[in-house]
Amino acid sequence: MGERYFQHMFANGLTLLAEKMPGMQSAAMTFLVPAGASTDPIDRCGSATVLSDLVLRGAGERDSRQLTDYLDSLGLQRSSSVGVHHTRFGSAAVASKVIEALPTYADIVRRPRLPGDGFSAARDLALQALAGIDDEPRQKLMIKLREWHFPSPYGRNTMGKKEDLEKLTLELCRADWGQRYHSRDAILAVAGNVNFRELREEIDRHFGTWNGHAAGEFKRMPPPGRFHHEAQKSEQTHIGIAYPSIPETDPDYYTLRLAIEILSGGMSGRLFTEVREKRGLCYSVWAGYSSLKGSGSIFGYAGTSNDRAQATLDCFIEELHRLKKGVTEAELARAKTGLKASTIMQGESTSARAGAIAHDFFMRGRIRTLDEIKEAIDSVTLEKVNGYLKAHEPGPFTIVTVGPKELKLPL
């Protein structure tokens, strides 16, 4: 992998990824544990979310307070979140401190204390966060759109379900930890000012004897339908549109990405200029690519006043269909420049790179170099984009709206 990248899979199935970034003082870690919302037990939606909080309430030799104080004493900027596939722990700081914290992250996933009082607090906070969505119609819309677009369990709200959270117990959480916090398919990525050999030895020392259980299989269920309206008294209507697309591993991936960049990249994107700038229909509108393992989707959003909601939806759908007629050379050139510029900016952030190499490995089984990405973007021609768009009509659409009134949907 050359001087910049490093990849190693340990015998227990844990993969270590690293990227050396010259000139950086910092490093960032992304740690993906295969405990995402899609593998929550069927009647315990939200278990991964409660667990991701609970494992941080004391681990190894340290109780909850000691653990928090210790990690803060290293100056770590920390995060944790639950996605469809993984529970993700992130940290960033001066490089040596990120390395120094690794044994503690081994404690967190391997030797969490999972205390009873911590469980009550963690579950309460999960329930409160869930209730808080009612105050965030935009967030609510995106949650509902995923539920109606993806087959279950992929479309699950990662925050869980109220009725499931309420019947969750400490014992169930402990059992779930035993089941899902394992080394097989875990990915630990570090980017920044790092030494590969030192990093590998450190990971081997603290994670080498971590055990791997096999993950259980789960059944896929189709979403409840393609159209959903969520009544909400409001001055605004929130519109969400989704449709299936190709996975990231498809050879046409950058052809598609550039088409979507033309639709919604920068300020010259079609959606922004047509829906927002020219017609003044709404103050917020975008579309973007989103991927799960093995599949891809296009997601779109528009937030607008109630009286303009129908026109906004119609105009949005019209722009999606207009893609079939092709894009111009100038649009493609701008999209390429924009996408390459983002890639270069990402190459200057240790957190962005740690996240990107972990994502790459999960989706593709390998790290892509920044040069490889730039070359892939450059190799897309106008013929490829227009051929792709002609052959791949957008749809079928899943459409979800949040607001006072149902809209007339496109056939």
Next chain:
Amino acid sequence: MGERYFQHMFANGLTLLAEKMPGMQSAAMTFLVPAGASTDPIDRCGSATVLSDLVLRGAGERDSRQLTDYLDSLGLQRSSSVGVHHTRFGSAAVASKVIEALPTYADIVRRPRLPGDGFSAARDLALQALAGIDDEPRQKLMIKLREWHFPSPYGRNTMGKKEDLEKLTLELCRADWGQRYHSRDAILAVAGNVNFRELREEIDRHFGTWNGHAAGEFKRMPPPGRFHHEAQKSEQTHIGIAYPSIPETDPDYYTLRLAIEILSGGMSGRLFTEVREKRGLCYSVWAGYSSLKGSGSIFGYAGTSNDRAQATLDCFIEELHRLKKGVTEAELARAKTGLKASTIMQGESTSARAGAIAHDFFMRGRIRTLDEIKEAIDSVTLEKVNGYLKAHEPGPFTIVTVGPKELKLPL
């Protein structure tokens, strides 16, 4: 200023700031024009916001579409926003492209076309964004808290007022542009892979003959009161607390910042551990320092379920008062490490540095080096922090709540 920093004021009052960041391919620009919401004409609140959109709808030789297409063709990641003191234009990209765009930014501020159809669209979007706040109770709370904490015009909602936006005309906007888009007190900062001499020549060429008008004076009016409740049907109550503090230029600034870091930095901050972790009272709580020119404030927020709202407010106020009793050596050590780590991370982002040097110059009349900031943090002792906290009781509090029920306020 050594090898890394550069500062120059042109005869017309425009200040150029630059920071050379070795190893970066990118550069970022922050351009502060002295047209903030606080200088909106008294009966035209929101004029700066409409203008910040309108000036981008065609400038110099380019119409709206050409301008947008051109800036996107450089791969610029762009932003614009209106704050209390300034209208801010930001860009980031490969360094050479940020430089290449500078003449166009001169067009935008000096030769905008200010077209009629663009005005209608810009005003419509401003009105829609304003109406959208009703769907965002957290954002609404922070807007109201500023209105009730700061003397007018500092507390104004930068998005404007509905009745003022409705009577705004193209002619008024054009006149406002003539009045407020001027070189005196404008600040243009660039950070990243830049050449000082080239940058200075480029700025001189395109902005050197930009004219300066003197800004008008305005009258300060005290806020309407210190306590406000905004009734909103909701499962959640949003609580905002503000109180006056010292300005950034005060010698005790880092003493105070570290105290606030102990209150609300990282995961070991007192608010987070007491209010959220221990008592499980709410899912979101924080406090932070916020500055205007010549004054500083502490702002705090908590979002919680209605039945826990009173306990959350009481606990928040209790934690603020508990600061008087002093902090521990361990708390201070963690706060120092945390604040220094943020400073180091900021030093690796061209956008963060461009914003920081522009802010520094506006607040202090000079750029501070990253080393100076680190030394200032290191020089704070436990005696200083505890002496400061003993001498500066928090308050008087401005308290704003958004939710279904008024809370009992502390005396």
